[in-house]
Amino acid sequence: MPALPKAPLLDASIVIDGVDVSNSSNKVTVKDSRAKHDVTGFQGEGYTENTPGLKTAEISIDVFQDYTGGSIHQTCKPVYDNGEAVLIVIKPDDEPASAENPALAMVAKLYEYTPVDAKVGDPQSMTLAWENGSRHGLKEFKSDAELEAFEAEL
Amino acid sequence: MPQARWKVTGTRPVRGHRPGKEFEADLPDAQAQRLQASGAIVPAGETSAPEKTDGLSGLNREELNALAADHGVENPDGLANKVAVIEAIEAAKSPAAAGSNDNQEE
Numbered sequence: 001m002p003a004l005p006k007a008p009l010l011d012a013s014i015v016i017d018g019v020d021v022s023n024s025s026n027k028v029t030v031k032d033s034r035a036k037h038d039v040t041g042f043q044g045e046g047y048t049e050n051t052p053g054l055k056t057a058e059i060s061i062d063v064f065q066d067y068t069g070g071s072i073h074q075t076c077k078p079v080y081d082n083g084e085a086v087l088i089v090i091k092p093d094d095e096p097a098s099a100e101n102p103a104l105a106m107v108a109k110l111y112e113y114t115p116v117d118a119k120v121g122d123p124q125s126m127t128l129a130w131e132n133g134s135r136h137g138l139k140e141f142k143s144d145a146e147l148e149a150f151e152a153e154l
Numbered sequence: 155m156p157q158a159r160w161k162v163t164g165t166r167p168v169r170g171h172r173p174g175k176e177f178e179a180d181l182p183d184a185q186a187q188r189l190q191a192s193g194a195i196v197p198a199g200e201t202s203a204p205e206k207t208d209g210l211s212g213l214n215r216e217e218l219n220a221l222a223a224d225h226g227v228e229n230p231d232g233l234a235n236k237v238a239v240i241e242a243i244e245a246a247k248s249p250a251a252a253g254s255n256d257n258q259e260e
Contacts, residue, residue: 017188018169018181018185018189019164019168019194020166020168020170024166068165069164069165069193070173070192071164071165074164074192075166075188075194078188078191079188084184086185
């Protein structure tokens, strides 16, 4: 189904190291920000003047914990323990990547992992906060072929 | 480089393929190792532990862990998946049998 303007996010695709965890997640945030440097000089007109610096990319995924084979814990715990960088791919819709459904990809690392966290009777959940772990930063692909070509280069 | 054939054995789809399905993909070595260690995939059609140990592959994880403990395998609960437990049982029964197809189980 093509993306609709002002539509709720219902069918996001969330893939961690090739493993599709979409159905275990209920929130995803892809954030790209820049440092801001004050370069205000004399003889201006009373305003600060800023210039952009380096960018920071982060992908946060809220997941329900799952200890079954090939799922959340088995996938993320070793990545955290070993400090490895893995490819995270987020799409607004579970359809092939396109201009209207861009694949946002980042080779990322985990700096925190919470294997158990819940009150009695509540489902276990946690936020996986992935930070950029390669020179590539956050990439956007408008076709699956472009994404696969990028993945082959890693 | 020839593509390897894999089978999804975990509870999550891998590279767009549902659990129980086979697929072909030329995975980077590091990723292939991670996915196998987590129980997400196994090489499809390999002569791996489940084929060498007819009967064991039909047991559930609890039964395999109990059998592994009986054979002196330490902490079978901590192994990643059934394949790892079966391999540990085989190694404990007969380390020299790791490369053979003999079935020594009942």
